[in-house]
Amino acid sequence: QKEVEQDPGPLSVPEGAIVSLNCTYSNSAFQYFMWYRQYSRKGPELLMYTYSSGNKEDGRFTAQVDKSSKYISLFIRDSQPSDSATYLCAMSWNTGFQKLVFGTGTRLLVSP
Amino acid sequence: SQTIHQWPATLVQPVGSPLSLECTVEGTSNPNLYWYRQAAGRGLQLLFYSIGIDQISSEVPQNLSASRPQDRQFILSSKKLLLSDSGFYLCAWSGAERTEAFFGQGTRLTVV
Numbered sequence: 333q334k335e336v337e338q339d340p341g342p343l344s345v346p347e348g349a350i351v352s353l354n355c356t357y358s359n360s361a362f363q364y365f366m367w368y369r370q371y372s373r374k375g376p377e378l379l380m381y382t383y384s385s386g387n388k389e390d391g392r393f394t395a396q397v398d399k400s401s402k403y404i405s406l407f408i409r410d411s412q413p414s415d416s417a418t419y420l421c422a423m424s425w426n427t428g429f430q431k432l433v434f435g436t437g438t439r440l441l442v443s444p
Numbered sequence: 445s446q447t448i449h450q451w452p453a454t455l456v457q458p459v460g461s462p463l464s465l466e467c468t469v470e471g472t473s474n475p476n477l478y479w480y481r482q483a484a485g486r487g488l489q490l491l492f493y494s495i496g497i498d499q500i501s502s503e504v505p506q507n508l509s510a511s512r513p514q515d516r517q518f519i520l521s522s523k524k525l526l527l528s529d530s531g532f533y534l535c536a537w538s539g540a541e542r543t544e545a546f547f548g549q550g551t552r553l554t555v556v
Binding site: 364420 | 450476486487488490493495503532534536538540541542543544545546547548549550552
């Protein structure tokens with residue numbers, strides 16, 4: 333079993349839809365959770381960074397962490413064609429120097 | 445603000461030729477530095493990480509090596525490239541007291 337599982341997609345939605353992207357993990361020691369967006373042939377860009385359980389909102393993006401279920405989500409409201417990209421989750425045990433554990437990414441396609 | 449530069453963006457090299465990919469970070473001191481390789485559908489594989497000058501750790505045995513001659517410079521090298529070295533290489537940095545990593549734009553290496 334992989335430490336972090338992420339559906340590869342592609343997930344296809346129409347413009348304006350609410351998108352839900354998810355990751356599950358097996359290690360209950362993870363405390364720091366990140367979402368990255370990666371456009372084709374580009375490096376990943378940090379979107380959201382959260383600590384422990386709860387929600388964090390930034391514009392159209394909401395990150396949600398449920399440590400009891402070992403499940404994290406990224407919600408995108410009013411999705412736009414420019415949101416079409418691969419979304420990677422990442423997590424770590426502690427702050428300071430840590431090796432991040434990444435999901436394999438979910439490809440999202442938002443059609444106009 | 446901090447920025448990370450990685451070059452070249454694209455590289456085509458013959459089998460058996462040497463490799464040198466360079467990455468520099470600006471706007472921060474004593475960063476943690478990382479080299480990742482990303483294969484399609486397989487997520488990010490951590491190759492090397494460094495917590496200081498001349499302090500390099502390798503995650504997987506391979507045909508590659510890394511060096512950190514200056515605080516904010518990280519170099520990925522090979523003496524003789526193999527076909528299996530083809531891939532998308534990403535440099536990243538994180539702050540000394542932080543977990544989240546910030547990526548460069550990547551180098552797409554094709555060994556022919």
